[in-house]
Amino acid sequence: MYAREKEDGNLRPDWQMKNFCEAVNRCNLRDIGFIGSDVTWCRRLGMRGWVRKRLDRALVSTNWSAMFPNVRLHHAVASTSDHCMLVLKALRIRQRGTRRLKLFKFGSMWLRDEGCKEVVTEAWERALNIGAQHPFS
Template identity: 75%
Template sequence: MNKREESWRLLEELSTRSDLPWICIGDFNEIMHEREKEGGNIRPEWQMKNFREAVNQCNLRDIGYIGPNFTWCRRLGARGWIKERLDRALASTNWSVMFPNVGLHHVAASTSDHCMLVLKAHRDRQRRNRRKKLFRFESMWLRDEGFKEIVTEAWDRALNMRGQHPFSQCLEECRQSLTMWNRNTFGHVGKKIAKLQEKLQGLEGRKSSINVMEEIQETKIKLNRMLLVEEDMWQQRSRNSWLNSGDRNTSFFHTKASNKHQRNTISRIKDSNNVWQEDEEIMGRIFVEYFT
């Protein structure tokens, strides 16, 4: 037990040394939840809780797995077998964003009581001829001063068309106007933030003067406004609306949004013969046959 806690403290120490993307794979000799164990004595809750807290302290998350539910097993004589998920892959948020198509596979091994852990990059399953991207309203637009004017002009323009379905025309005109405005004017939030940070860094290095200090203050205001916009964006994508607006944690929202994206990705499916299929065309036929 002491060795486990010693390794967790080492992990926490390593997490403070760099902000680079990182992933930890191997035998952690501990489970996070009781469902990760089958047979044998009941694992103390405090022991699993300490492991979970160590992982959270390192800002890591379990990337999941493909294959058997347990990675280690051993016979307990006449009492049967004990199975546990002692091996796993823990990754930082920026690592998961950098490698969204990588999955962990549990591969059975004949020479060890542990499964092999294999990181495998799944090929991008997005079709070449993707359907047109759906329009979705972005709550971050509300923070832009030009948003209200865009909607008002689009709405009035549609009303002047005097069509048979004015409400539908107004919605369609707003959709088109906001799409063009978002692409050409509002722009990419992350790039704007990076540009403002770079500008602020340059201003801070210049010799102080009234004009420079005023420009620094103005740049800080713009940067803080864009950081709020970014927070709104990731909060909306994460679908976590229960946090107060003052609880700024863009990294948390980013993690939730990334998790949701990975959950929405189907990397394989089991056919009628209980065989896993990963080929895109075969998966498509299975879906069609099932719903037919």
């Protein structure tokens, strides 16, 4: 366990940590890291103060890592628990060649155009007809 992963409290015996690390290595797993707080659990131990540890982690295989390269683990603080929630989030990656839809912005100058009323009325009626065909969509 790294020094930043534990603050105060009893230390685990070296043989336990060695066995854990050996099992992780034998299974070809790796910690994917995290975004957020350095610890995932904390508790007050009376007069001894607070114990803070990184108990929870995500271990993944190389294959999983290759399949999901844009996934990040977040430590999200929960006010109702002494543990942080672990949240896997996929980063949104835009593929090449795909264009982002632009938001429609109405220009008041269009009101001066003679055909504006007709275009708006036609579009409105078309939308009403589509809505009538699919009332709950």
